[in-house]
Amino acid sequence: MRSAKVLVATVAVALAGCAAAPMGSSSAAGASAPPRLGQPISEAQLAKWNIDVRTPDGLGLPPGKGSVADGKKVYDAKCLACHGEAAKGGPVFGAMVGGIGSFKTNTRVLTPGSMYPYAGVLFDYVRRAMPMNAPQSLTDDESYAVSAYILHLNGLMPANGVGDAKTFTALVMPNRDGFISDTRPDVKAERCMSNCPPISSTRGKK
């Protein structure tokens, strides 16, 4: 994304335009303005929809808590059927444990433990999308508990650990510094028309 730098300027311009648009104006310009049909709603009325967690700083992690021990109970009852014993992989999805440290080698094993930069990623995803056959059916306490259990299985939380907004924000995940932002265009190719190096293909390798 090469556009990040001009962001501030553009937003400012858009705001200026917004402020200049007269509400309910009957001037010629006002007549061609779009209708204003949005119904005001309060954040409180939106609470059940407002389920996102901003994962780097944990903004949006709800009150509540859940222990690794309780998480195992939730897991065995509601997740094991698809994800297998101790998250080692089940009939519809592969392992959710292991892989930490695999990114320096050529076999990058992707699990919540190896891949997620913040524990909040796990809570957010479990709360919004799991169990896959009944998403958004867990209580916040259950989401904390089962997330804590998965972190524990990845060696990232002690057996007596408790997941809550504080512990999930404080936890330093192995892949925290693993991400960089888009650097493209990162490849520069030439438009060669003759005497060009052949492109790699199966024929070239025969």
Add this chain to the structure above:
Amino acid sequence: MKLSEKMKELVESSRRELQGRESKSHDPGRRRMLGRTLAMAGAAGVATQAGAQALEVPPSAKEHGRPMPANEYGMPSKFEAHVKRRRTDVFVNRQNFSDWSMTPLHQQHGIVTPNGLIFERHHNGVPDIDPDKHSFVIHGMVRQPLKFSMADLMKYPSVTKFYFHECSGNGLTDWLAPKSKTVQQTHGLLSCAQWTGVPVATLLEEAGVLKEAQWALAEGADGASHARSIPMKKLLDDALLVYASNGEMLRPENGYPLRLFTPGWEGNTSVKWLRRLKLGDKPWHLRSETARYTDPMPDGKWRQFSMEMECKSVVTSPSGGMKIKPGTIEILGFAWSGNGSIRAVDVTLDGGRTWREARLEEPVLDKTLTRFRLTVKWDGAPMTIASRAMDSTGYVQPTVDDIKKVRAIVGFVQHHNAIFPWDVAASGEVSNAIG
């Protein structure tokens, strides 16, 4: 076997398959071969015995056709029932809720993908949403959070635009060795449609964007509540709240009744079944933008927020699974760029040593599939064909080798826009030659 018998057999077997409304074969070359055989028979005309039969009046001219029903939604001919979206046959998921199916690009005529063939990617099945019950909300860093009904959204001035749409995972099975057989399987997470909707900017202005707002979370009402962080700049620039494609309301699998559309950007940022935009000052770094849809880079790193789908092209005919005959052939394909319009497409027949410029077919539009064509004579010697596109920024489509120098190609890697070779054997059989 005489040509006429062979033709008859082909027609019969294909009819049997089509009437079953299911293609048992996975072979895209089949119908095309049939077409070619028929054309050849016609062209051969007087020259061959088999082609010299007198034409009979066809049964269709000697009986009633189907009467007109009082009302109906027209469907493709039953003889086209083999033209279908298909799931990948390489990366076979063990469930089909979080899965994808691909557009038969080799069977697409023109630049518009019919609605029933627009590729799909969803993360927990396709919801059936009643538009009368659907609400869309803008909240977070706005002066006034607002809720919109579908009926109200459709009262806003709309725009209608042609845009391609491509999944960042398009081609992920075929970087270093041929895994997929057909162009549907190598490139079919790509479609192009005429999208209708309301500029997101219109509604953001109504809600009043606070000056701290730099990003927005777009979230769907599906069973995965799929969500992505989108920079405000994109939302204010050209993003649309789309409710229609190709002249009718969206199909459920493409986001009915409402989706975000981010032109030129990786497909999953165009969040389907959109229920809210929440404005904030920083991105959210959710699973869908950290653990997924990111690119492995050297030193164990991952690159995220790679939004634009860079310039790319592919030959759709001849392509994997087809069979051609010596003589005049038309090389046909698509080129596109998430950063602008297509300036030129070159085609090689000799594995990249020499290239010649193909003809671009109008219209050539911004961030839209562009057709290219090149007529060549094939003498029957084996060849390796590929296309290479250049866009309006001057960016030239790279090879896998070019990309390998700067990114780590390990596992299933996103953002594959490399030149894609097809091998044509002396037999005329065409196969995937990536490698």
